[in-house]
Amino acid sequence: MAGLIEIFRKELADNFNSKRFLILFLLVYLAGAATIYIAAQNIRATVDDSTRYIFLNLFIVSGSNIPFSFPLFMSIFIPIIGIALGFDAVNSERTSGNLSRLLSQPIYRDNVINGKFLAGLVMIAILIVSIVTLVAGLGLRMIGVPPEAEEILRLCMFVIVSILYGAFWMSLAVLFSVVFNKAATSALASIAIWLFLFLFMGLIANLIAVTVVPINADSTVEQIASFDTLYRMINRISPGTLYVESIQAVLLPILGTSSPTMMMIGIYSGLKPTPLPLSQSLLIVWPQLVGLLALTAICFAIAYIKFMREEIRAT
Amino acid sequence: MIRKTVLIGILCAVALALISASFISASPVKATAPASKCDMASAVLQDDAQPTEKLELTCQYPALSSYAGLNYSYSISVTYSGGKESKIFNLKAVVPEGFVSAIAPGYGEGQEIAEIRLDANKGYPETVKLTVRPYAWKVPVPGEYPITFEVSSGNLKSLILLKAIVTANYDMKMTTPDGRLNTEATAGQDNNFTVVVGNSGSADLEKVEVSCKAQDRPNGWTVTCQPDKIDSLKAGATKEVQVTVKPSEKTISGDYMLTIQAEPESKNAFTNLQIRTTVLTPTIWGWVGVGIVVLVIVALAIIFIRFGRR
Amino acid sequence: MNNKFVIETQNLTKKYSKFVAVDDLNLQILEGEVFGFLGPNGAGKTTTILMLMGFCEPTSGLVRVNGNDPAREPIKVKKVVGYMPEKIGFYDDLTARENLEYTGRLNGLDSKTLGDRIDKLLEEVGLKDKSGQVVGKFSHGMKQRLGIADVMIKQPGVAIFDEPTSGIDPEGTDQVLNLIQDMAKQKVTVLISSHQLHQVQRICTRVGIFSKGKMVAAGSVDKLGRDAFRKGKFNIILPVAQLTDNVRDDVMKIPGVVALETIANNTVVTADDDISKQLEDVVLRSTGLRVQMKVEEFQLEEVYMKYFKES
Ligand SMILES: Nc1ncnc2c1ncn2[C@@H]1O[C@H](COP(=O)(O)OP(=O)(O)OP(=O)(O)O)[C@@H](O)[C@H]1O
Ligand SMILES: [Mg+2]
Numbered sequence: 001m002a003g004l005i006e007i008f009r010k011e012l013a014d015n016f017n018s019k020r021f022l023i024l025f026l027l028v029y030l031a032g033a034a035t036i037y038i039a040a041q042n043i044r045a046t047v048d049d050s051t052r053y054i055f056l057n058l059f060i061v062s063g064s065n066i067p068f069s070f071p072l073f074m075s076i077f078i079p080i081i082g083i084a085l086g087f088d089a090v091n092s093e094r095t096s097g098n099l100s101r102l103l104s105q106p107i108y109r110d111n112v113i114n115g116k117f118l119a120g121l122v123m124i125a126i127l128i129v130s131i132v133t134l135v136a137g138l139g140l141r142m143i144g145v146p147p148e149a150e151e152i153l154r155l156c157m158f159v160i161v162s163i164l165y166g167a168f169w170m171s172l173a174v175l176f177s178v179v180f181n182k183a184a185t186s187a188l189a190s191i192a193i194w195l196f197l198f199l200f201m202g203l204i205a206n207l208i209a210v211t212v213v214p215i216n217a218d219s220t221v222e223q224i225a226s227f228d229t230l231y232r233m234i235n236r237i238s239p240g241t242l243y244v245e246s247i248q249a250v251l252l253p254i255l256g257t258s259s260p261t262m263m264m265i266g267i268y269s270g271l272k273p274t275p276l277p278l279s280q281s282l283l284i285v286w287p288q289l290v291g292l293l294a295l296t297a298i299c300f301a302i303a304y305i306k307f308m309r310e311e312i313r314a315t
Numbered sequence: 316m317i318r319k320t321v322l323i324g325i326l327c328a329v330a331l332a333l334i335s336a337s338f339i340s341a342s343p344v345k346a347t348a349p350a351s352k353c354d355m356a357s358a359v360l361q362d363d364a365q366p367t368e369k370l371e372l373t374c375q376y377p378a379l380s381s382y383a384g385l386n387y388s389y390s391i392s393v394t395y396s397g398g399k400e401s402k403i404f405n406l407k408a409v410v411p412e413g414f415v416s417a418i419a420p421g422y423g424e425g426q427e428i429a430e431i432r433l434d435a436n437k438g439y440p441e442t443v444k445l446t447v448r449p450y451a452w453k454v455p456v457p458g459e460y461p462i463t464f465e466v467s468s469g470n471l472k473s474l475i476l477l478k479a480i481v482t483a484n485y486d487m488k489m490t491t492p493d494g495r496l497n498t499e500a501t502a503g504q505d506n507n508f509t510v511v512v513g514n515s516g517s518a519d520l521e522k523v524e525v526s527c528k529a530q531d532r533p534n535g536w537t538v539t540c541q542p543d544k545i546d547s548l549k550a551g552a553t554k555e556v557q558v559t560v561k562p563s564e565k566t567i568s569g570d571y572m573l574t575i576q577a578e579p580e581s582k583n584a585f586t587n588l589q590i591r592t593t594v595l596t597p598t599i600w601g602w603v604g605v606g607i608v609v610l611v612i613v614a615l616a617i618i619f620i621r622f623g624r625r
Numbered sequence: 626m627n628n629k630f631v632i633e634t635q636n637l638t639k640k641y642s643k644f645v646a647v648d649d650l651n652l653q654i655l656e657g658e659v660f661g662f663l664g665p666n667g668a669g670k671t672t673t674i675l676m677l678m679g680f681c682e683p684t685s686g687l688v689r690v691n692g693n694d695p696a697r698e699p700i701k702v703k704k705v706v707g708y709m710p711e712k713i714g715f716y717d718d719l720t721a722r723e724n725l726e727y728t729g730r731l732n733g734l735d736s737k738t739l740g741d742r743i744d745k746l747l748e749e750v751g752l753k754d755k756s757g758q759v760v761g762k763f764s765h766g767m768k769q770r771l772g773i774a775d776v777m778i779k780q781p782g783v784a785i786f787d788e789p790t791s792g793i794d795p796e797g798t799d800q801v802l803n804l805i806q807d808m809a810k811q812k813v814t815v816l817i818s819s820h821q822l823h824q825v826q827r828i829c830t831r832v833g834i835f836s837k838g839k840m841v842a843a844g845s846v847d848k849l850g851r852d853a854f855r856k857g858k859f860n861i862i863l864p865v866a867q868l869t870d871n872v873r874d875d876v877m878k879i880p881g882v883v884a885l886e887t888i889a890n891n892t893v894v895t896a897d898d899d900i901s902k903q904l905e906d907v908v909l910r911s912t913g914l915r916v917q918m919k920v921e922e923f924q925l926e927e928v929y930m931k932y933f934k935e936s
Contacts, residue, residue, distance in 0.1 A: 006730050009622070016623035017718070044567055054565050097714020101775060104678055104708035105731040106700050126618060130611050137607030144502055144568040144596030146603070312680035313671070314710035314787075624723070 003107030007115030008122075015085070015123050024084060025127065028077055032131045033138065035070045038062065040142040052275055053253060055147035056154060058139040060251055070135065071247050074128075074162055075240060079198075081127060082169025083190040085120035088183035089113070089174045090307060095181065100314040113307050117174060117300065124166035132159050150253075153278055157250045161289065165243040168296040169194070175303035178310070197238040205234035239295050242288040249285040253278075368397045370404070370473040372466060373440070378478035383455050383517030386448040387479045390421060393443055393466055398435030402468050405430055409463040410447050413455050414479070416462075419444045431466070447479055454517045454551065457483040483518030485584040487548075489577055492555065497591040503564040504597070510588055512545065512577045513553035520548045522580035525556045531574035531587075535563030538573060548579075560592060568596045630689070631656045631783055631814040632677060637686035639672050639838075646672040648838035650686070654816065654831075659809045661825040662818035663929060664835030670818040671711055673835075674785055677816075678708050690783065704732075707781030711788055711818075713772040717761030721752055721771055724760055725778055732779040739778075746774040749804060751797065765792040773801055777808070784808060785816045790824060802828050826925040834932055841932055847897060849928045851883070859899050860921040863892040863908070872911045879903045 015021050039061045046061045047054055062069035090113065093099040103109060132155060140146065147155070172193065176186035209231035215223050235241040253275035276284075371394040379387045395402065406429055408416040417427050421442025433441055445464055449455045458481055465474040490511050500506035514520050523545040527538035541557040548554055558575060571594060576587035596604070632654040639647040647669040654660045662670040675681040676688055679695030679702060688695055695702040715724045722743055729739040747753045750770040760768065769792050776784055786805070790798045798821075806828050809815055819825050825832055826846050833843040842849055847858045867887070868876070876885055881898040894904060901920050908916055 002733055003731055006727070010727055012622045013624045014716075014718075016619050044569055047567060054567065096717065097710065097712050098716060100680065100708070100710035101713065101715075101728070101772075102731070103680065104703055104706065104710075105728060105779070106703040106733070107731055108699065126615070130615055133607055133611045137604045137611065139604070140600050140607065141596060141604030142568065144594070144600050145565045146600050309682075311675065311682075312678075313675060314712040314714070624719075 003105070003111040004115050004118075007102075007107070007111055008118050011116050011119030012122060015119060020084060021123065024081060028081070028127060028131055029134065031073055031077065032070075032135050035068060035073050036135045036138050036142070038066060038068060039070065040139065043143060053148070053151050053154075054143070054145045055136075055139070055151045056251055056253070058143060059135070059155070059158070071244070071251065074247075075165075075244055076198075078124075078128075078162060078166045078243075079169040079194045079240070081124060082120075082166045083173045083187065083194065085123055085166075086117075086170040086173025087177055087187040087190050089116045089120070090177045090303075091181050091183050091186060092177075094312075095183070097314050100312055103312050109308055110304060113174070113178075113304055117171065120170045120174075121163070121167055124170065125163050128159055128162045128166065132162075150278055154250050154253070154281075157278070157282070158247055161243065161246045161250060161285075161292075164289070164292050164296065165239065168239050168292055168299065171296050171299040171303065175299045175306075178303045178306045197240055201235060201238040201241070205231050208234055236288075236291065239292055242292045242295075246285040246288045246292070249281045249288075253281055368395075368435075368471050370395050370466060370468075370471050371440075372464065372473045372475040374475055374477060377475065378480060380480035380482055382484035383457060383481045384449055384484055386446055387462075389445045389447070389462075389464070389477050391443045391445055391464055391475060391477075392440035393431070393433065394440040395433035395435055395437075401432050401434045402471075403430050403432050404466045404468040404471075406443065407465045407467070408445055408447070409465070411460045411462070411479075413453055414447050414449050414460065414462075417446045417448075419446065445477070449481075454484065455481045457481045457517055481517070484516040485518055485520065485579075486514070486516035487520065487523070487577055487579075487584045487586040488513045488515045489575065489586045489588040491588075491590075496589065497593065498560075499593045499595055500560050500562055501595050501597050502562045502566040502568070504561065506560045506562075506592075508558055508560070508590070510556050510558055510575055510590075511553050512548065512556055512586070514548040514550050514584075516584060517550050519550055520545075520579040520581075520584060522546060523548050523554075523577055524580065525575065525577045527558070527573055527575050531576070532560075533562070533566070533571050533573075536566070536571075536573075537561045538575075540575070545577075558590075562592075562594050566594050568594045570594075629656065629692075630654060631658075631691060632660075632816065633687075633689040634673075634676075635687040637673070637676060637688060638684050639669070639676060639681065640684045645838050647676070647683075650838075650840055652833065652840065652843075654814060656814050657809060657812045658831055659805065659815040659817065659829045661829035661832035662816065662835060663820075663822065663825060663832055663925075665933065668835035669838040670835050671787055674708070674787055674816070674818060677785065678702070678706065704779075705782035707776035707779055707784045709772045709776045709784075709786045709789055713768060713775075715760040715763075715768060715771060715775075718759055720757050720759050721747065721763070722756045724771065725774060728775050729778050734779075742778055742780075743774075746777055749777075749800075750774045751800060766794060766797060769793050770797060770801070773804060777804070781813065783814045783816070787818045788820065789817065790819065790821055798824065822925045822929055832925070834929065836932065842928075846925050846928070849925075850923050858923045859896050860923060861894040861896065861901050861904055862919040862921065863894065863904075863916055864890070864919075865892050865908075865914075865916060868892055869911070872908065875907045875911055876904060879907060 036058070039058050042061050043054075043057055047057055059070045062072070090099070093102065093112070099112075102112060136147070136155065169190070173186065173190045176189045177183070180186040180189065209227055213223060213227040213230055215227045219227075232241070236245075373392045373394070374389055376389070379389065381387055393404075395404070406418050408418060410416045418429070419427055421444050428443075431441065431443065445462075447462055460479040460481060462477040462479055463474055464477060465472060467473075490513070492509055492511055498506070498508040510525075512523060512525060525540040525543055525545065527540070532538050538561075539559045541559065545554050545556075560573065562571070571592045573590045573592050574587050575590060576585070578585045630653045632652065634650050634652040637647055637650040637652070638645065650673060652673070662673070664670055672681065676683050677690055677695060679699045682696060690702045691705055693701045716727070719727070725743045725746070726739060729742065734742070743756070747756050750773050752767060752770055752774070755763070755767065760771065763771065769789065773786075773789060776786070784805075789805070790801055793801060802824055805815055805817070809828070817825065817829065829846070831843065831845050832849065833840045834849075835841070842852065844852070850858060873885060876882060876894060879896070879900050881896045881900050882894060883897060884895045886893055894900075899920060901918050905916070905918065908914060
């Protein structure tokens with residue numbers, strides 16, 4: 001236990017001292033400030049008197065010409081941060097020759113990987129909590145509308161889900177750092193997976209869904225619905241989809257389903273959306289959250305087992 | 316070089332000053348001169364001496380009616396007959412107090428005339444345009460105002476009685492005391508500003524309602540006017556109305572347009588005023604927001620110092 | 626207590642798929658011994674050490690360090706064992722002191738004792754004036770020295786050095802060897818893997834020679850030498866062609882003398898100790914001659930070479 005705490009503190013100190021994270025932090029804060037500025041510029045256009053959660057809107061609205069919103073920004077930055085935190089967790093220790101030395105001290109082997117993971121998690125948490133509170137503070141200053149209790153709860157949920165998402169990418173990167181001996185290889189592998197999921201997953205899901213359920217301009221609502229279901233089922237292989245769906249439900253209380261397409265169909269057919277209570281929103285995203293958690297756990301477990309069984313040889 | 320331009324500038328300024336001074340000194344003279352002569356003229360009204368020489372004045376529309384403050388233009392036909400040759404006649408208009416007159420040829424603009432040469436055997440009448448207008452600074456009270464127009468040459472004179480009927484003019488104006496059309500407001504709180512409702516018409520207005528209609532203000536706002544009904548607003552009078560704006564609790568800070576309108580019960584006059592209302596972040600939330608930001612920065616600094624090395 | 630084995634392996638075998646890196650190794654090291662691992666590259670020295678540390682799992686066989694299985698009870702083992710790996714590395718962006726502090730804290734040392742120990746150790750390894758410098762700017766030898774300090778910081782009961790002197794200058798090598806010998810004096814069991822035979826010979830009480838995963842010979846250097854050449858540790862060469870039988874007998878009576886033979890025009894006396902004084906006396910007494918003698922210490926190298934010429 002003492003070993004875990006020591007390693008955790010050392011890793012944390014490393015992170016805080018590294019230029020890598022200084023740059024990353026600054027980048028995130030700047031981008032966050034830009035998004036909040038854009039949001040504050042455009043929030044008047046999106047809010048009408050029927051809008052109940054004005055403060056939450058601050059986190060949703062995007063620019064009118066620039067489709068850049070806070071969730072989009074987060075869904076791009078969090079993977080980068082997670083990967084940056086994890087990709088050289090184990091292999092850098094190994095190549096630098098520190099691992100043998102470290103493990104010859106009276107600590108359990110898993111202390112190393114756990115300590116590193118925890119420190120990374122704390123970094124992600126600090127980053128996300130600070131950026132959300134900063135945005136909230138700046139937003140409050142700019143729009144002058146205080147959040148309701150439920151909005152605060154929803155923002156907390158947003159923070160938790162975001163941390164979870166970061167944890168997933170970090171555990172994936174940690175896994176690669178155990179599998180690949182070169183930090184560059186593991187970084188490339190992580191980024192490749194991220195890019196693939198980010199750029200091509202939707203394309204592939206669309207392709208498969210279209211071949212299975214062909215739709216066109218005069219398809220019935222049922223056909224569109226089944227297409228949409230299939231499309232999203234496939235898309236959910238990507239943790240990014242799980243994250244986006246979760247934060248949509250959390251930040252948009254009005255969303256009665258995790259499918260924006262179905263929601264639009266509902267609105268066109270005359271259903272007026274009413275905001276759901278938080279518990280209902282959570283119920284909707286429960287599967288997504290569990291999915292994210294499971295993916296994180298699987299990646300970490302593989303990394304953990306691999307690391308525990310591996311031979312520690314100074315090469 | 317510089318000296319040259321300064322010199323030219325000074326010359327120009329002097330020229331301008333001279334021109335404007337001549338205008339200013341010229342206008343009161345013209346305005347008062349006809350008015351002072353009118354009393355004497357009216358004394359020799361009925362004399363019509365030479366029967367052979369005939370001077371006839373006719374006007375197709377001898378009584379004109381108009382809103383207070385507007386001009387009255389009479390077209391008067393002057394017929395001179397029986398004379399041997401052409402003769403020069405004096406033209407004179409007698410107008411009630413508060414009005415000024417101007418005589419001009421029936422055609423052509425701008426030129427004021429005081430005399431006219433009439434040909435005895437012309438066969439058709441000469442037209443003269445008499446324009447009567449109230450002083451710009453004083454709207455005449457509604458009513459009938461007699462005007463006398465006299466044409467004379469020696470003993471030969473003729474006059475025609477005209478009438479200017481001033482009908483009541485209903486008009487309102489709304490401004491703010493200092494002329495500023497923007498104000499600041501805080502969400503969820505009462506914010507006051509003052510508008511001035513003025514009766515710029517010539518008639519009194521009764522039961523003027525001052526209000527801000529629902530479509531003229533952002534949703535969820537309340538706007539009350541104190542007083543919201545002015546019982547009577549005399550012609551030319553003004554009244555300050557206190558407007559209390561309460562933006563809804565959740566108003567996003569920024570600029571909003573409000574339209575305040577005033578209308579008497581009879582609905583014969585109307586005015587409105589657009590006020591740009593800047594909703595400020597309530598100071599408390601502004602500070603809370605800043606506080607949160609500062610707190611986060613301090614917390615980050617502490618974490619960095621506490622957990623980072625060196 | 627003294628004859629309890631601090632390090633013990635029984636039929637220890639490590640296979641990498643088909644390749645046998647360590648083959649049926651039986652090793653017993655007593656407390657306070659300085660044991661040297663010798664052998665050519667790829668003989669399995671490091672692999673054996675890794676199994677002792679619990680860093681790699683034996684395919685079969687038994688490992689005990691202080692009576693504990695390193696795979697089952699790693700903490701108990703690592704509490705007493707200090708290990709300096711073959712290719713040692715430190716955190717490049719930390720100073721020498723910070724690196725040692727981290728190791729110390731991982732061993733649960735409080736900052737007071739830690740500070741004192743670090744000061745002392747840095748002085749001993751000759752890095753006192755470099756303590757505030759980042760390790761990234763250290764030379765290889767400086768890192769190696771720091772590695773020694775890193776092992777000693779926890780005051781281990783067993784110290785395992787995998788090629789500790791590679792890359793250290795001669796003076797530094799001497800310092801390091803002295804340090805290791807000091808440790809041995811304080812009843813620390815030391816295990817050294819090295820290719821520098823002189824050093825091994827100088828400090829090791831026993832050596833084991835590895836070849837292709839097997840320990841082909843083990844024992845004190847003297848014993849190995851005797852086994853290999855049936856000879857003692859010292860050769861004393863007398864420039865005398867022939868000795869009388871009386872003299873021969875007298876010489877053989879000197880304690881420690883193992884053998885006496887005539888090579889070319891010289892007589893070579895082999896002994897376990899440097900007996901040149903006694904020999905001089907004997908020769909003087911029996912022949913009345915004062916002869917010049919050449920004392921040659923026997924080198925481990927010869928033993929080593931012999932083993933690998935044979936195989
Ligand atoms: N992961 C591995 N897979 C397969 N073979 C391995 C592996 N690790 C080591 N070996 C082999 O095991 C043998 C023993 O290696 P070891 O490192 O123990 O040698 P060594 O005696 O320490 O050599 P050196 O003097 O060069 O340090 C070598 O032949 C090496 O090729
Ligand atoms: Mg080796």
